[in-house]
Amino acid sequence: METKLPLVMKALAAAQSRLQECRLQINAYAEADEYLQDYQRDQYLEDASEILKANTIRARAAIRIVFELLDLDESLKALEAEFEAVADRLGQVSYYDEYLGPYNEVVDLLSSRLDLVVPLVETPSEVREQRRVLVRMLRQLPHFIEGTGNHPKREKDVQDHLLPILRLAFPDVVREAPVPRQTKIYFPDFGIDSVGTAIEIKFVDDKAKAALSVGGLYEDMKGYANSGYSFFVGLIYMTGNYLTQDQVEAELTNVDTPKNWKVYLVVGAGGRVPKTKKLSKGATN
Missing domain, CATH: 3.40.1350 (Trna Endonuclease; Chain: A, domain 1)
Structure with a gap:
């Protein structure tokens, strides 16, 4: 593990960055959903959803690399099963309420599972x-x-x-x-x-x-x-x-x-x- 640590840290930073891209896209979708009123609105939202879907798939791939580097085979299998259970919601933006704002169930799942492994990758x-x-x-x-x-x-x-x-x-x-x-x-x-x-x-x-x-x-x-x-x-x-x-x-x-x-x-x-x-x-x- 110690010899892998620099590589794992880079992989973790990359995965966190991918998730951040997803969150930014969720916010961009929600802002357009609320304020965009012209005839291009539906096409814009459709495109934004596709971008979110692609970003989420890239985030999943980045997180897989982290799990593999840490030899968390069973945890990775569990994550894959959980992902498949919500895969039909890829690219969908939902809303808690006017205060908590928008979210995507798949992104939340990936984020919560990555948070669990962060303590395993401690900076020296x-x-x-x-x-x-x-x-x-x-x-x-x-x-x-x-x-x-x-x-x-x-x-x-x-x-x-x-x-x-x-x-x-x-x-x-x-x-x-x-x-x-x-x-x-x-x-x-x-x-x-x-x-x-x-x-x-x-x-x-x-x-x-x-x-x-x-x-x-x-x-x-x-x-x-x-x-x-x-x-x-x-x-x-x-x-x-x-x-x-x-x-x-x-x-x-x-x-x-x-x-x-x-x-x-x-x-x-x-x-x-x-x-x-x-x-x-x-x-x-």
């Missing part, structure tokens, strides 16, 4: 401790920046401050490490292979950007799913108290993000890049 204690050190470093970043007197004015400035700090504890840190996908290549701001962690930075200097920052992180981090990274950290560096951690947690809960995705807020000194005025035609210096 050394890696857990290193990740805790990493998070502390990220959350203390404003204190370091304050001491330099070189206050950031954009996202790249924050990254430039962070890189030498990360190298002190994580010499294998890579800036913009590529994560290839079928249609494009994603580049997390930092990748640390030794702790299987991708880091994404956002710089926020007004309330308008703050409102979009969490969603932006979420979209970025989705691109790194099914990669070699099993832990994802977003850091939002704000120059004022534009958001609270509770607001961030609520938004992440609303979209049902996996437990291995974390987003932290920090407040530090900074400013804006001054906008240059464009000269009108015919103007002279």
